[in-house]
Amino acid sequence: MTDTRESVLDRIKARHAQTLEARTTDMDVPGYGGDLVMRLGPVGFKRASGFIDAVQAGEFAPLADAVIHGCRDFLIRVDGDLVPLRETPTRVGVDLADALGWGTVPKSARDALVTLFGAAHDPELAVTAFAADFVAWCGEQHGETAEALAGE
Structure with missing residues (x-):
């Protein structure tokens, strides 16, 4: 079978996405004294570049969406160790409200x-600042991944 331009590009994109999937960062959620941590993974390049524009404009909704899309799980600190909040990954939304016992469904x-x-x-300002740090991390991950793949 002969490669086409599209098949090669699809392979490159798939390797990039697969490499990114393995990367995560753990960020303390403000206001919880370091006890609650959000584990985030990079969002896709196209989506991340839109979030960078939102950071520069200080727009809340797209930055909140960056955090929501990047969230892979919530962890709690038990005796200094990070452990999952629940047995299954907890995402931002009803799962989180239930796990933290908020009583009302968002x-x-x-x-x-x-x-x-x-x-x-x-x-909202706290979310914006948190998201700005996360989006900056995403940009670093995309750059490092591209460099790593170029070095293969």
Whole structure:
């Protein structure tokens, strides 16, 4: 079988995505004294570049979406060790509200995120700052992945 331009590009994109999938970062959720941690993974390049524009514009909704899409799980710190909040991965939304015993079901994942950051003086600003750090990390991961694949 002969490779086509599209098949080669698809293979490159798949290797890039597979390499990114293995990368995660753990970020303390503000207001929980280091006890609650969100594990995040990089979002796709196209989506990440849109989030970079949102960081520069200070737009809340796309930045909240960056965190929601990047969230892979929540962890808690037990005797200094990070352990999953629940046996199955917990995402931002109803799962999180249930796990933390909020009592009310959030209308959307964005609402859940604002509630999660509710201990901050300005929860939306806290989400925006958290998301800006996450988006910067995503950019680094895309760059490192591209360099690693180029070195193969």
